[in-house]
Amino acid sequence: MSTGSKPSHGGPSIPSGRDSLNDTTAPLGPAARTTLAKWLAMIASGDFGDLASVIAAEAVYHSPVEWHPYPGHDLVCLLVRTAAGVFEDFKYERQMAGGDSAMLEFTAHVGDIQMKGAHLIRFNADGGIIDIDLIARPAKGVMALGNGVGDKIGPQIKAALIAASGAQA
Numbered sequence: 001m002s003t004g005s006k007p008s009h010g011g012p013s014i015p016s017g018r019d020s021l022n023d024t025t026a027p028l029g030p031a032a033r034t035t036l037a038k039w040l041a042m043i044a045s046g047d048f049g050d051l052a053s054v055i056a057a058e059a060v061y062h063s064p065v066e067w068h069p070y071p072g073h074d075l076v077c078l079l080v081r082t083a084a085g086v087f088e089d090f091k092y093e094r095q096m097a098g099g100d101s102a103m104l105e106f107t108a109h110v111g112d113i114q115m116k117g118a119h120l121i122r123f124n125a126d127g128g129i130i131d132i133d134l135i136a137r138p139a140k141g142v143m144a145l146g147n148g149v150g151d152k153i154g155p156q157i158k159a160a161l162i163a164a165s166g167a168q169a
Contacts (some may be wrong), residue, residue: 078153101122
């Protein structure tokens with residue numbers, strides 16, 4: 001099967017270019033490795049004192065609850081800290097990293113709902129986290145997470161999004 005062609009089994013075509021399945025990705029760079037180690041230590045300990053130092057100014061958070069992104073260092077830090085407080089028994093099960101990205105698969109609970117998910121994280125050249133995409137299931141767990149975060153910081157999120165949209169205008 002060639003890149004960019006439709007596979008013989010009738011499934012979707014494989015993209016060509018950087019995201020190709022044939023792509024060989026370079027190892028995660030030293031700065032990103034340092035940041036990832038700090039991230040993992042913060043998650044394991046529940047101490048987010050160093051969070052602001054690993055989140056880049058241009059960072060964006062993608063929630064499984066809403067389609068729109070949440071931009072900006074302060075908002076990303078707020079969302080990460082708050083979500084960490086809503087999850088219970090959070091544990092990374094598997095990690096994959098290379099190039100400028102890491103995928104961290106986790107299990108957790110929100111209330112009595114067992115969840116499985118992943119953090120897809122991208123780093124800038126300095127090792128700062130510039131993108132966090134949270135993917136999770138089941139849907140009722142995602143909704144419980146969204147409600148838990150919203151109950152704690154909903155007005156702050158709304159104000160930050162309004163401020164960000166005004167700054168872009």
